[in-house]
Amino acid sequence: MQNRITSLFHIQYPIVQGGMIWCSGWKLASAVSNAGGLGLIGAGSMRPDVLRTHIQQCKAATNKPFGVNVPLLYAHTEENIKVILDEGVKIIFTSAGNPALWTQKLKDHGCTVAHVIANAKFARKAEEAGVDALVAEGFEAGGHNGREETTTLCLIPLIREITTLPLLAAGGIASGKAILAALAMGADGVQIGSLFAASTESSAHEFYKQAVVDAPDGATVLTLKQLNPVRLLRNAFYRQVVQAEEKNATPEQLKELLGKGRARMGIMEGDLENGELEIGQAAALIHQVKPVAQIMNELVSEFNKSTHILNNFTF
């Protein structure tokens, strides 16, 4: 199967691994690329020197295409982009910010640019900015998330109506059947986060991966809506947020409670009580930590099996 996403990124399967903070270093990204998907290094949690090392190690670990995800509102954005261009990475996924800021500059350097959106307004903005593809991320996705709370099932057809750009569905995709559903809705491919966050090659702490595996339905929640809405596992830190909100905490007080390094504490250091355990609703569908090669095999074989089942369906 070849389609606009596989052609755009020169990959075998239209499966992109989301560039996540504290999860997706060179090990995860290169494993996904080696398995025929597109691996993304998550620059959001990396200083420029760390990012450079990860890019260099990723180049050493795969000769397949890989990319970097850059949240535009984070610290070090400009220096990180300088490193990415300097290292010759040609695929950049931008998120959490205005696509008009960097898209044209990146394209002038020969990069292929995708931008992550959660509503129609930013889809239009990204298209105007000249992006090559869109990632439409629904309410069920882990980590930072849109204010409209539009779910993947509603967001994909909504974005498909207003643009002909290559489109990746993100949020709630954790199986071959879900990939098929995303393509049925009009997406050209998928971006998968949670499933890879809990993979063997993820740099997240074992405790965090186990918490994802153990999560039942309803274990995640979109919170901190007064700051930037973020989906995470309910834990002691989350209950502190709820208590602060019940006492009418101001955004400043919530920022102070959040502090610095919460996500690192939770995801990388495995502090399940005090850390910020960002993950999507798909956590409830993840029952085992598996190596990336196995995950990719299962995604592809379940997808293929499911298309055959659907062949029997016609009204």
Place this chain on the structure above:
Amino acid sequence: MQNRITSLFHIQYPIVQGGMIWCSGWKLASAVSNAGGLGLIGAGSMRPDVLRTHIQQCKAATNKPFGVNVPLLYAHTEENIKVILDEGVKIIFTSAGNPALWTQKLKDHGCTVAHVIANAKFARKAEEAGVDALVAEGFEAGGHNGREETTTLCLIPLIREITTLPLLAAGGIASGKAILAALAMGADGVQIGSLFAASTESSAHEFYKQAVVDAPDGATVLTLKQLNPVRLLRNAFYRQVVQAEEKNATPEQLKELLGKGRARMGIMEGDLENGELEIGQAAALIHQVKPVAQIMNELVSEFNKSTHILNNFTF
């Protein structure tokens, strides 16, 4: 196409019209059943005598199967069920309550019973109670909704994992492509609400239908979470709820603000400012008020076209 849902309800297409308050009387239910789906009268907004009239008119308007939706926690539940059995209706969808309460009694009267759930716990409860089918309703659905906020895309595979019961996907389904996506995820059929709430045969007010047609993405919100979470269009009433919550309103104060008859005011009387305008996120995908026959034709033909497109996809 025949499958477990079409066989269970003796219908042509595995498309159920959700039984909604103030929208789905005999006109809507009979139109859906006449078009090959399963129409449901929404008993939640009907006194027993009104329900009896709707059932009798529905019988006069179609010789196809139709059913009644009964929210178990509402007033008149017992009397309404007496009317349903007395009138010989053999398909009952229960929701908003404990499935153990009524399922066996209804089955003893020869009824086919489906129950609406939003999480794994109630799916298990419903199966234990002996229901014939489940409706799994995601966060994007209009009206009353689960506390877990699990989206349809995550809920369907989750429920599919734990039960082999016939399964209808609900929430965010407003196109043939979405039906295909639901079947790809493991559902056997769909329950569609919003699209029919805005149809010609819906008994909702024209102003309400136009508000649904005009709704952009982000226009709906899940609110009143301290009482029973409900998804509705943001309007003046919703802003009053937000203000009350900002002032730490108690559940009792919120109940008083909600008062009685808000949904009737909004949906049936067309008071767009003071009414409760229950509708799903799919509102953003609805651009025109159409007759049920046209809606059903479009759903089926888009579904068929989409399966053909997917036939070209194999990895």
